[in-house]
Amino acid sequence: MSAYVEISQLKKSYPAPGGGEAVIVKDFNLKIANGEFVTVIGHSGCGKSTQLMMLAGLTEITEGVIVIGGKEITGAGPDRGIVFQSPSLLPWMTAFENVMLGVEQVFFTATKEERRQIVEYYLTVVGLGDAMDKRPAELSQGMRQRVGIARAFALKPKMLLLDEPFGMLDSLTRYELQAVLLQLWRKERITAMMVTHDVDEALYLSDRVVCMTNGPEATVGEILSVPFERPRDRKTVMEHPDYPRLRHELISFLEHRSHRSSLGGYGVAGVHAVEPVSGSAATVPA
Amino acid sequence: MSKLKLDSLLLPLVGIAFCVLLWWSIAGKSITKQTKDDWGDVVTVTKRVGLSADLPTPGETWKASRDYIVKPFAKRGELDQGILAFTWLSLKLVAQGYLIALLIGTPLGFCLGLSKTFTKVCDPIIQILRPVSPLAWLPLGMVLFLSAKINIPGVGIYTASELAALFTIAICSMWPTVMNTAVGVRAIPQDYLNVARVLKLSKTKTLFKVLVPATLPYMFTGFRLSLGIAWLVIVAAEMLTGKPGVGGFLWQQYNALSYAHIILCILTIGVVGYVLDRLMSVVEARFKTI
Numbered sequence: 001m002s003a004y005v006e007i008s009q010l011k012k013s014y015p016a017p018g019g020g021e022a023v024i025v026k027d028f029n030l031k032i033a034n035g036e037f038v039t040v041i042g043h044s045g046c047g048k049s050t051q052l053m054m055l056a057g058l059t060e061i062t063e064g065v066i067v068i069g070g071k072e073i074t075g076a077g078p079d080r081g082i083v084f085q086s087p088s089l090l091p092w093m094t095a096f097e098n099v100m101l102g103v104e105q106v107f108f109t110a111t112k113e114e115r116r117q118i119v120e121y122y123l124t125v126v127g128l129g130d131a132m133d134k135r136p137a138e139l140s141q142g143m144r145q146r147v148g149i150a151r152a153f154a155l156k157p158k159m160l161l162l163d164e165p166f167g168m169l170d171s172l173t174r175y176e177l178q179a180v181l182l183q184l185w186r187k188e189r190i191t192a193m194m195v196t197h198d199v200d201e202a203l204y205l206s207d208r209v210v211c212m213t214n215g216p217e218a219t220v221g222e223i224l225s226v227p228f229e230r231p232r233d234r235k236t237v238m239e240h241p242d243y244p245r246l247r248h249e250l251i252s253f254l255e256h257r258s259h260r261s262s263l264g265g266y267g268v269a270g271v272h273a274v275e276p277v278s279g280s281a282a283t284v285p286a
Numbered sequence: 287m288s289k290l291k292l293d294s295l296l297l298p299l300v301g302i303a304f305c306v307l308l309w310w311s312i313a314g315k316s317i318t319k320q321t322k323d324d325w326g327d328v329v330t331v332t333k334r335v336g337l338s339a340d341l342p343t344p345g346e347t348w349k350a351s352r353d354y355i356v357k358p359f360a361k362r363g364e365l366d367q368g369i370l371a372f373t374w375l376s377l378k379l380v381a382q383g384y385l386i387a388l389l390i391g392t393p394l395g396f397c398l399g400l401s402k403t404f405t406k407v408c409d410p411i412i413q414i415l416r417p418v419s420p421l422a423w424l425p426l427g428m429v430l431f432l433s434a435k436i437n438i439p440g441v442g443i444y445t446a447s448e449l450a451a452l453f454t455i456a457i458c459s460m461w462p463t464v465m466n467t468a469v470g471v472r473a474i475p476q477d478y479l480n481v482a483r484v485l486k487l488s489k490t491k492t493l494f495k496v497l498v499p500a501t502l503p504y505m506f507t508g509f510r511l512s513l514g515i516a517w518l519v520i521v522a523a524e525m526l527t528g529k530p531g532v533g534g535f536l537w538q539q540y541n542a543l544s545y546a547h548i549i550l551c552i553l554t555i556g557v558v559g560y561v562l563d564r565l566m567s568v569v570e571a572r573f574k575t576i
Contacts, residue, residue, distance in 0.1 A: 058480055076483040088477040092499040101495065102485045155485075 042212035081152030350546035383455025391463035399471020462511035470504025
């Protein structure tokens with residue numbers, strides 16, 4: 001498997017009060033093939049979002065390297081389309097203008113007409129053909145997230161990053177949007193990484209599920225391949241004979257095996273993190 | 287519903303009536319008496335009595351002000367014009383000073399909101415300059431522009447006293463705009479800034495597509511408060527420079543002992559200030575809904 005995205009020895013730490021450092025993520029290694037859909041799953045606050053934001057370039061990397069398509073990433077950029085948990089639309093712009101803002105940046109050589117077509121295409125695909133000229137305040141939460149998805153795809157990014165994109169939606173809307181996402185992703189085959197704590201969502205959407213251990217010093221715990229054939233639909237996936245086994249596996253990881261060490265608690269920073277690290281920091285040359 | 291409407295009309299009237307009554311009760315009344323003087327002649331003596339003997343009653347005020355109100359745009363002389371003619375002159379001056387305040391205050395607020403270093407540099411200066419009264423700024427303005435005379439083609443000639451007045455209005459009224467803009471910039475949600483970062487928007491584009499629209503509601507609150515202060519300052523400025531306008535008229539009439547006109551001016555200033563505030567609130571509300 002030739003890796004398209006390569007994350008090696010990724011580490012994120014913050015200086016902790018008292019002189020030491022609070023390590024959120026450590027020794028995170030992952031390779032993702034071109035066109036693969038990977039989901040990172042873990043308890044809330046374990047550091048999975050931090051890891052994704054480092055990929056996005058919105059959080060600084062303390063140590064380690066991230067390479068996407070042969071290029072090391074430095075800072076944020078429109079080559080990675082991001083769907084945030086809250087849609088993060090600019091409220092003074094219409095749905096069309098929100099998507100256009102990014103399209104203008106990426107396709108600056110295209111004609112105005114071409115750009116308009118790109119924006120309209122993606123908004124139509126996500127089902128907002130009739131609501132392009134509406135402001136976010138006039139759209140439902142689900143519709144806003146549709147705009148968010150359209151905006152990410154319209155950039156034609158090298159990679160798609162999804163930070164609990166359906167976390168704020170009710171379950172019916174969530175199902176609808178998962179289907180919209182899957183349909184778009186199948187068409188474009190963009191390498192994607194999603195962060196979630198919804199086991200069913202992970203199994204439905206991804207090729208592989210990466211389980212993260214609890215923080216502090218969260219890292220890759222187990223990786224699970226999801227063998228369901230594509231194109232998938234929810235019913236066949238859920239009725240697949242392997243489904244209960246995989247689901248059980250993920251849940252039992254989250255319940256029992258996510259505690260990597262005796263230090264692991266649910267808190268990210270706190271006393272546990274500071275104590276042992278500051279001790280070792282004195283011996284390890286920086 | 288109809289009770290509510292009646293209340294919102296009737297209760298303010300009750301308040302106003304009470305104030306007028308209070309005014310009337312402390313105002314001086316003329317009492318004319320016929321007495322015999324030391325030589326035995328009958329003379330008519332008019333005396334003013336009351337808690338504040340020289341304060342005209344509401345009726346006297348109306349009688350003295352009638353001409354200025356019913357012929358609001360009359361111009362009998364530089365310092366003898368209808369009340370709306372004076373108001374217009376004052377508003378023109380305020381508008382210019384206010385515009386200067388916005389043109390300086392808004393960018394200054396943006397810089398303060400964006401840069402912590404700049405804030406640290408400027409904050410003490412701002413905090414010291416902010417509470418200084420217009421009465422203190424005006425003499426400085428006079429000194430600053432002592433022999434200045436600026437001719438802006440198509441606008442007019444600005445003399446030292448006009449420039450001093452504009453300077454005072456601008457420097458006193460710009461602080462709310464500065465402060466609110468800075469607060470607004472600091473309050474921009476990280477989400478919006480992330481969008482700008484992810485899309486790698488240029489500095490100019492980030493400013494005009496993200497920062498300015500996100501700050502607009504705060505900016506307009508600042509604009510409204512600034513306008514209130516600008517109007518407040520005009521009176522002091524006109525009083526000291528002797529320029530024709532509501533404030534200048536007020537001071538001149540005080541020196542001419544026609545006290546009724548002082549009250550006329552105060553009421554005019556109040557009503558105009560109130561109307562300006564309402565107008566700005568409407569504009570402000572429009573931007574709040576975004």
